[in-house]
Amino acid sequence: MPLRAANAFVLRTYPLRESDKIVSFFTREYGKCRGVARAARRPKSKFGATLETLTQVRVQFFEREGHDLANIDHCELVASMLGASVDLAASTGIALMAEVADRMLPEREVNDAVFRLLELVLGEMRRAPAAGVWSPLTYYLVWMVRLGGFLPNFTVWNREPATLNLVQAMIKNPLPALPAETTAQAAGVPGRELRRWLKDCLQDHIEAGLKSWPLVAELEPHAEFSRPHP
Secondary structure (H helix, E strand, O other): OOEEEEEEEEEEEEEEEEEEEEEEEEEEEOOOEEEEEEOOOOOOOOOOOOOOOOOOOHHHHHOOOOOOOOOHHHHHHOOOOOOOOOOOHHHHHHHHHHHHHHHOEEEEEOHHHHHHHHHHHHHHHOOOOHHHHHHHHHHHHHHHHHOOOOHHHHHHHOOOHHHHHHHHHHHHOOOHHHHHHHHHHHOOOOHHHHHHHHHHHHHHHHHOOOOHHHHHHHHOOOOOOOOOOO
16 A cells, blocks of 8 residues: 655545545646545544645545555645635636546546646636636636647637637637737637637537536626627
8 A cells, every 4th residue: 555645636525424525636646536535524624725626735645456545644735726816706717627627537647738737727817816717717628628639620610700819829828928818808708609619529528517617607708799780
């Protein structure tokens, strides 16, 4: 039963028995893993806030031969979203990002590109919380679909020009260097259309609905494109 240590993002937790939690966590070194955090639901748990969604941690865990679940021994906080002035839109965006990662990533498959994507997007959200969630969230969804290998050829995609410009800009530019126009589009109607299209791509890929999506959709801008009269 070797002790492993890894850099990780917490993707999901759910209760087990009276005081434990099952934790889905995505590690840089071993891919996505699942483990039991003993007594994590108790008020004075040693895990504290380290098991919050998309908290970045240094995790230590024991793997048991013949068992699907590891034993999580310790989590050291690396970076948290709790102190980043997270509003309702950001909270729902974080939930959607975690769900997409949890549903898309296979068990025990190392994916350094996705790990670096999470570091980049969450780091930008902490660095500039006032800029809002829509640009980081849209960037994340574009790149998850692209890294998954199912981003269609957008040159033949029948969508509004502003939406096409938005996806092209997010592919060509690092998130911190996105032009102001792109950030504004992501927070507006072009971003809404792009996110809905990416949501459809993701749901087709995982063959299931995204549970976090309805609340995200409620918080998106709802103005329609202004089209010229014939």
